[in-house]
Amino acid sequence: MPASALRRGAEWRTVTPLPPSTPTYEVVWPRSPRGVQLRRSAQRLDTLDGKRVAFLWDYLFRGDELFPALERELRSRFDGIEVVGYEVFGNLHGADEKERVSRLPDDLRDRGADAVVSGMGC
Numbered sequence: 001m002p003a004s005a006l007r008r009g010a011e012w013r014t015v016t017p018l019p020p021s022t023p024t025y026e027v028v029w030p031r032s033p034r035g036v037q038l039r040r041s042a043q044r045l046d047t048l049d050g051k052r053v054a055f056l057w058d059y060l061f062r063g064d065e066l067f068p069a070l071e072r073e074l075r076s077r078f079d080g081i082e083v084v085g086y087e088v089f090g091n092l093h094g095a096d097e098k099e100r101v102s103r104l105p106d107d108l109r110d111r112g113a114d115a116v117v118s119g120m121g122c
Contacts, residue, residue: 045115050080054113056104056120057086058093063119070117084111092120 045051053074057063063086071083089107092100108116 048074048078048081048115051078051114052082052084052112053115053117054084054089054108054111055086056089056092056116056118058120059091060093061119066119067117084113086119 055063055067055071057067067086071085074081074083088111089104090100092104
């Protein structure tokens with residue numbers, strides 16, 4: 001079979017057509033279309049000194065070990081930092097997840113959170 005040239009990017013490749021008896025297979029691309037549009041992130045805080053930081057967790061992976069250690073470390077580094085524990089917000093995973101997450105902006109605002117540490121597992 002004759003070969004044909006195929007340009008890919010900045011280089012040329014030689015492509016040899018397959019014989020008609022060669023089986024072909026349908027292929028499905030593993031990526032789906034974006035379900036959520038990208039948004040610009042909030043501006044970072046200059047410091048956590050004197051700020052209130054909310055912890056969020058989905059109760060799936062070792063947050064009960066991670067968050068106390070993280071809280072100790074943050075308190076040792078930043079003067080006057082306040083932490084709103086994950087217990088205040090409850091489990092953000094489960095049957096009422098959609099409702100809880102939709103309330104989250106108001107809950108964070110009501111509690112005066114300046115920043116969030118989100119410990120969501122997969």
